[in-house]
Amino acid sequence: MSKTIRFFEQVNKNFDEAARYTDYPEGLLKQIKICNSVYHMTFPLKRDDGTIETVHAWRAEHSHHKLPTKGGIRYAANVNEDEVMALAALMTYKCAIVDVPFGGAKGGVQISTYKYSKSELERITRRYTFELVKKNFIGPGVDVPAPDYGTGAQEMSWIADTYMAMSNNELDALACVTGKPVTQGGVRGRTEATGRGVYYGIREACENAEDMKRLGLTPGLDGKTVIVQGLGNVGYHAAKFLQEGGAVIVGIAEYEGAIYNPKGLDVDTVFQQRRERGSILKVDGGEKIEETTKLLEYPCDILVPAALENQITMENVHRIQAKIIGEAANGPVTSDANKVLREKGVMIIPDMYLNAGGVTVSYFEWLKNISHVRFGRMGKRFEKRINTEMLRAIEKLTGKTFDQEIFDRIATGADEADLVNSGLEETMVNAYWEIRNIQQRHEDKIDLRTAAFIDAIEKVARSYYELGIFP
Ligand code: NAD
Numbered sequence: 297m298s299k300t301i302r303f304f305e306q307v308n309k310n311f312d313e314a315a316r317y318t319d320y321p322e323g324l325l326k327q328i329k330i331c332n333s334v335y336h337m338t339f340p341l342k343r344d345d346g347t348i349e350t351v352h353a354w355r356a357e358h359s360h361h362k363l364p365t366k367g368g369i370r371y372a373a374n375v376n377e378d379e380v381m382a383l384a385a386l387m388t389y390k391c392a393i394v395d396v397p398f399g400g401a402k403g404g405v406q407i408s409t410y411k412y413s414k415s416e417l418e419r420i421t422r423r424y425t426f427e428l429v430k431k432n433f434i435g436p437g438v439d440v441p442a443p444d445y446g447t448g449a450q451e452m453s454w455i456a457d458t459y460m461a462m463s464n465n466e467l468d469a470l471a472c473v474t475g476k477p478v479t480q481g482g483v484r485g486r487t488e489a490t491g492r493g494v495y496y497g498i499r500e501a502c503e504n505a506e507d508m509k510r511l512g513l514t515p516g517l518d519g520k521t522v523i524v525q526g527l528g529n530v531g532y533h534a535a536k537f538l539q540e541g542g543a544v545i546v547g548i549a550e551y552e553g554a555i556y557n558p559k560g561l562d563v564d565t566v567f568q569q570r571r572e573r574g575s576i577l578k579v580d581g582g583e584k585i586e587e588t589t590k591l592l593e594y595p596c597d598i599l600v601p602a603a604l605e606n607q608i609t610m611e612n613v614h615r616i617q618a619k620i621i622g623e624a625a626n627g628p629v630t631s632d633a634n635k636v637l638r639e640k641g642v643m644i645i646p647d648m649y650l651n652a653g654g655v656t657v658s659y660f661e662w663l664k665n666i667s668h669v670r671f672g673r674m675g676k677r678f679e680k681r682i683n684t685e686m687l688r689a690i691e692k693l694t695g696k697t698f699d700q701e702i703f704d705r706i707a708t709g710a711d712e713a714d715l716v717n718s719g720l721e722e723t724m725v726n727a728y729w730e731i732r733n734i735q736q737r738h739e740d741k742i743d744l745r746t747a748a749f750i751d752a753i754e755k756v757a758r759s760y761y762e763l764g765i766f767p
Contacts, residue, residue: 303605304382306631311385314749317738320757328388328756331381332399333357337427341420344413351407353424355433355441358384358400361759364437365401366391366655366662368444368475369424369451371417372604375404379605383444386626386648387655389752394652394727396659401439403428409446421451425458434459436471436666442658443475445604448529449487452476471665474658483661483671485716486654491533491602492717493653494624496724498598499541501620501645504732511619511643513597516542521558523547523596523618525588526603527567527576530624530651534602535563543598547591550576551603554591557582592616601628608633616642623647638743646745648752649727656723660716671712679709 308329315325334356341349354377357365367387370380380402388400405424409417428434434441434455443452452475459472476482485492498517502508505515513520522543524535527550539545539562547556548566552575555561561582569579577584585591592599592612599618601607605627608616613633621637621644623629629637629644637644664671684707691697698706710718734747742750 302630303627304378304385306627307382307385309631310634310745311389311749311753314742314746314753317742317746317750318753318757320753324757324760325753327760328359328361328753329385331356331358331384332360334377334381335428335431335433336377337424337431339423339427341416341423344416351405351420351423353403353405353427354380355403355428355439356380356384356401357433357439358402359388359756360399361388361756361763362391362397362399364398364435365439366396366398366442366474366658367401367403368442368654369403369405369447369455370444371405371407371409371446371451373406373408375406380404383626388756389749390648390652390655392752392755393649393731393748394656394723395755396652396655398440398655398659401441402444403441417451418454421454422458425455426462429459429462434472436466436468436662440471440658440662441473442654443529445528449475449477449482452482453480456480468666471662474661474665475654476661481661481665483657483664483716484711484713485720486657486661487529488533488537489657489716489720490530490624490651490654491535492537493656493720493724494530494534494600494602494622494650495537495541496653496721497645497650497728498538498600498620498622500725500728501622501643502598507643511641513619518542519544520597521546521595522598522600523549523556523591523594524624525549525592525599525601525607525628526625527570528603530654531600531602532563532567534600534622534624538598538600539563546596547594548576549585549588549591549603551588553577554585554588555579555582556585556591556594558595598622601625604628606630608637610636613637619643620645623650626651634743634745644743644745646748649731649744649748652727653720653724656720657716660719671715672710676709676711680707683707683709 383402384400391398452473455473460469463469470481502517508515520543524531544560570576593615595617598620600622602624608629613636626647731747
């Protein structure tokens with residue numbers, strides 16, 4: 297059985313485990329779990345050297361209980377139908393957990409990005425979009441892709457441009473995809489949103505004194521040691537925000553190797569030196585580890601897998617030393633390994649909650665695109681004027697003057713980045729407590745993943761009841 301088939305089964309196994317704690321009818325649970333539609337396409341690519349290649353690609357829409365459906369597009373050599381179905385299912389549950397009113401979807405293109413030139417990647421992306429348009433698998437009210445592993449703002453920009461070229465002056469066409477560059481209708485804060493959300497989620501969990509005591513740790517993020525796997529979009533930003541929040545990044549793994557330094561690594565230095573020198577093994581200082589996955593077994597308080605699925609398995613789980621695992625990637629811990637970790641008392645902050653910052657800010661971008669106005673544009677000046685008047689009144693009443701720096705900080709109005717980050721923090725903190733409260737409702741006999749699934753099942757089930765499908 298292939299690795300990826302197990303991934304969808306794992307998602308469903310976790311779902312079934314949580315469903316045992318609910319009393320919804322079997323038929324409804326089946327409907328929630330099933331993947332509604334999958335489109336497998338193949339198309340030819342004319343390579344720069346004139347040869348022709350066939351590209352396999354997919355788009356899976358897991359649940360239409362809310363529209364549009366939403367989910368990233370992954371470019372990876374081993375992506376396949378089962379994997380996109382699993383990831384689409386996780387998107388449904390993720391959106392429910394953070395109250396983003398979308399169904400779940402996911403796309404995949406079976407290519408290794410490094411083997412293709414930029415113009416070949418552009419042709420692949422545009423042709424993939426064309427196929428999605430033809431089959432009604434993309435559109436602001438239908439299905440809205442976003443970046444995932446191997447894709448970023450550039451690909452989203454090509455998708456938006458192709459969609460708009462085919463859309464016959466549709467007013468909301470830009471809302472067909474999120475994660476676009478700000479100049480192309482993107483929203484400030486989207487690039488770093490998933491990593492920032494990972495930081496908020498881990499910070500919130502670490503502030504819970506009761507949980508930290510049970511793990512033998514002190515409350516708060518300050519001084520906690522962290523190992524991060526993957527220095528891509530999610531891993532880099534998560535590591536950076538965790539470091540800024542007081543954690544000590546002691547290890548970073550990339551595909552070619554890893555680096556470990558118990559005294560701490562500077563995330564930006566590692567990132568830049570790796571880029572300049574071509575390998576993490578050439579970065580200054582620290583112990584270099586050629587067998588990259590070995591780093592996962594090194595001592596740390598918090599392990600953040602932020603690369604790919606199936607990284608902590610029955611093969612290495614017994615050697616994992618971390619007390620907290622923050623699942624920044626989708627599905628990094630297999631369900632069997634999850635059981636072992638639970639028995640060991642390790643706290644796992646589950647993917648479907650922890651990496652939901654990306655889809656949360658994608659939702660804000662979609663709102664911006666359909667409302668055709670930048671967040672903060674209407675209120676910023678007004679807020680600034682009111683705040684200034686209030687501060688001046690306080691100065692007059694007290695006869696004292698504020699320090700200029702403090703005055704300027706308080707007197708400001710919120711701009712787009714402030715509002716996006718505030719909305720993201722609010723979402724991640726609220727969702728954490730919703731899940732934690734469900735865990736407490738079950739007297740802490742279930743883990744956070746099961747609590748997150750119960751939360752998602754309850755919310756999706758409620759939608760079906762509201763639709764009148766299940767009386
Ligand atoms: P990315 O392509 O930007 O980065 C992934 C990084 O992992 C790359 O730097 C790659 O070299 C590295 N990597 C690959 N194999 C590795 C290995 N064996 N060991 C160590 N590093 C390895 O992708 P991303 O967008 O950061 O996505 C990472 C994970 O986060 C995926 O599971 C994705 O589904 C999930 N995710 C991403 C987003 C998002 O907004 N981008 C949102 C939610 C979840």
